[in-house]
Amino acid sequence: MCGFLAEYTFSAPVTPPNTFQTLLALSKHRGPDATNTIQNNGVQLGFNRLAILDTSPKGNQPKKSPSNRYHVVFNGELYNYKDLAETHGLTNLASTSDTEVLMHLLDKLGVETTIQTLNGMFAIVIIDTKTDLCYLTRDFAGIKPLFFGKSVSGLVAASQFNQVYKHPWHNNHLKLKPDSVKTYFALGYMQAPDTVYKDVFQVKPGELICINRQGDINKKQQSHFSKNQQDASQNQPLSSVLKNVVSKQLVSDVPIATFLSGGIDSPLIGAYAKQQKNAIEAFTLQVADAKLNESDIAKAYAKHLKIKQHIVTVSPEDVRSEIEAHFLAFSEPFGDYSSIPTYVISKEARKRHTVMLSGDGGDELFFGYPRMLDILQKRWWFKMPYTVRKPLAALTNKLGITQTWAPYFKVFNAFVFNKHAKLPKAVLDKAFKNVKYSSTLKDLYKFKNKKKTELLHQLRYNEFYAHLQRVLIKVDRASMANSLEVRVPFLDKNVIEWAWKTSRVVKTKKDLKKDLKQLLANEVPEHFINQKKMGFSVPLNHWLHNQLKTDVIKTVFHTNFYGDTIINVAALRDYVQDFYDNKHDNAWGVWHIYAWQKWWLAHGVKK
Structure with missing residues (x-):
């Protein structure tokens, strides 16, 4: 690396x-x-x-x-x-x-x-x-x-x-x-x-x-991973493919370990790594917020798998001490706040190891996101004209039959895009008057709302070449800022090909990432699995209202705003002010605005 x-x-x-x-x-x-x-x-x-x-x-x-x-x-x-x-x-x-x-x-x-x-x-x-x-x-x-x-x-x-x-x-x-x-x-x-x-x-x-x-x-x-489903019989079971991939990715002339969360993906990688390298160690994130902390589940995984585990705590003090170095790690504008814990755990892991294995890619390839299920369940709204479904949705919402905003999107593609966007369309349109998204982005969020299996594969393609790219940027920049290489077994060409050729039916949450759950159930007690997905997160809302509030106000309101010749800055500043006035709680959207400013200030971009 x-x-x-x-x-x-x-x-x-x-x-x-x-x-x-x-x-x-x-x-x-x-x-x-x-x-x-x-x-x-x-x-x-x-x-x-x-x-x-x-x-x-x-x-x-x-x-x-x-x-x-x-x-x-x-x-x-x-x-x-x-x-x-x-x-x-x-x-x-x-x-x-x-x-x-x-x-x-x-x-x-x-x-x-x-x-x-x-x-x-x-x-x-x-x-x-x-x-x-x-x-x-x-x-x-x-x-x-x-x-x-x-x-x-x-x-x-x-x-x-x-x-x-x-x-x-x-x-x-x-x-x-x-x-x-x-x-x-x-x-x-x-x-x-x-x-x-x-x-x-x-x-x-x-x-x-x-x-x-x-x-x-x-x-x-060069890539042959297309939007179209590739039907083909599997020559090998997924477990064999993954074990072989992990074996190859354990080859290193320097110390190697693995990240371990309370989810599905990294525990499976950790289990296979332990089978081939008995001395493998694991690093787990711990946060003080009980709603976000999944370290107890990860500890149970590590204990059962007999993996030596290092617990890395991300505290409010870490925010104060690491925030500036963290933004220096990202030479491009980047707004995923989970980059903070990723940076902190990478820094700690580098004290003992030079290479880490991660579980990134499992959600995208094996249908792990609840938003994919939600899209499938609400696709039927878009079978009817907008003029019909909008008043119908208003009625069903009022009667308590449904509670959804999906029918209010004029087109299906906009509904899917909204699942990924962190700032509301009204704010974006006000901040960027008469600015349309690029053709690249429009093509990525172009779906055919026909067969469920076809749509599901299109959603996976979108997750792979959209959301996953944000995840990979986060991990690469945060780890390499600490001279730490992170390997991604799920993104080996053989695993991707296996997944791409596999059709799945997703009807309930139990169907999400079913292939990986079945494999993990062979390695750990089944009651460890299917617990609430928390993600690699931190209490951002609390931090923005406390530890980071002074810096956010200084950076957003009292510093020249980069790009003010093409951005209606007032629209973005008003949105941040509304956050502090408790008119909305979209901390992630506020972070995007704050992170933009921190990027250009940290890296000496010419205004």
């Missing part, structure tokens, strides 16, 4: 070494073990390494292929690198790192075929010195970040957003993109391929981008 910076010029020379080193240093926390750069023929590559496999200097980057044709910087892990080495008869490897296998494969298979064979989490920049082309690619789940900016001078690509927008090719002419800024305030993150700036982008999950010296860009989607 590492951080990198790359320049590929069009009409200008590469930036001076001191400027390049300053930008590269912004991601030093992602890779504190070694820093190296190379420069050649209008290309400059820099790399900060977090040594995981083959911790010797032989695993350092940037790296050249044996033929010297390909020059590469690569952030991530390839879990099938040993299999690939054996399959393709790779010999005379100079190191035991997965990067070494990648370099040999490029010489043997070329760029596109090599990328198709990879199973792991990765962001890669490849320079083909023979064709003079630059390639950018990212893993199919979007676990690892890859930002890039294109200007008349050239292309700059990096692990962090601020390494691109602070680059001299961009920092003097940044322009906010209204539809993407509106997306941030609604969802709390930047939806790939967009960012809040017009000339800065993200490589989409599973995408391969090729750029030539004239600045022409060719994009190809």
Whole structure:
């Protein structure tokens, strides 16, 4: 797990070494073990390494292929690198790192075929010195970040957003993109391929981008996970697939442990990890609020599985002491407040370990969110015209037959989007007058309300490429700020393929994540399972009214508001004021506004 910076010029020379080193240093926390750069023929590559496999200097980057044709910087892990080495008869490897296998494969298979064979989490920049082309690619789940900016001078690509927008090719002419800024305030993150700036982008999950010296860009989607259900019989039971995945992801030359919550996903990963690595340890979050604290359930899991457990408490004192460092960890605007406990537990885990396993992805792939069930149960409202269902809903709500706002949404897509948005539509429309969402976002929230099985798969696709991306941003930035690698077994290509080919019927809450519940019931007493889902949460409402209130008021009301040329700031400030006047209790929406301001203040963005 590492951080990198790359320049590929069009009409200008590469930036001076001191400027390049300053930008590269912004991601030093992602890779504190070694820093190296190379420069050649209008290309400059820099790399900060977090040594995981083959911790010797032989695993350092940037790296050249044996033929010297390909020059590469690569952030991530390839879990099938040993299999690939054996399959393709790779010999005379100079190191035991997965990067070494990648370099040999490029010489043997070329760029596109090599990328198709990879199973792991990765962001890669490849320079083909023979064709003079630059390639950018990212893993199919979007676990690892890859930002890039294109200007008349050239292309700059990096692990962090601020390494691109602070680059001299961009920092003097940044322009906010209204539809993407509106997306941030609604969802709390930047939806790939967009960012809040017009000339800065993200490589989409599973995408391969090729750029030539004239600045022409060719994009190809490598991922084959489509919106359409893929019917196919399963060759292996899910337990076998998952156990094999966990086994491969336990390979590490540095200490490795696992996160453990009171839910379903991480306990299952922990159980399988314990079977293969007896000394595995676990880290569990504990909060003082009894309504949010699930550490007691996690303690029961750990005791039964005989896993040594570390309890990490997130207290109001942690908010005061860690809030500024926490916002420094996010070089892009990010509004998921569970980033605070994620940052705190990552910091504590790093004191003993360099790699962690997590249970992220289980909810998205195996139908774990109650909102998916709610959408299925209320889809019938949208079978009738809006002019009919609106008065009908008013009547049934008044009579107590139903209690729902679903029929008041004019279209089904808006109803689904509202499940994810944290600021009300009225506030967003007032803050962003005449600003529509991007076509990217509209396509992601476009559903066919027909067969239940078809709709359910579309909802899973949406969760995977929308909400999950926010989760992955949170975990990557919070963990890597502490030089901690987090691996995600559920997002292994084999697990995703298994899930994608599996149809399920979801009628009640018992059907949510049924596949994983059945597997976990084989490892722990069944009464541990099916307890109330609490999530990775903290008492945000209380904190905003107490520990954070002074800073929120200062940051939102008494500080210049970033983006005030495209945002009706009064609409957002009024919403925060209404929160403190107890006119609403939407703490998450307030956090989006606060976090936007903290981002630009923390990272020195030019106003």
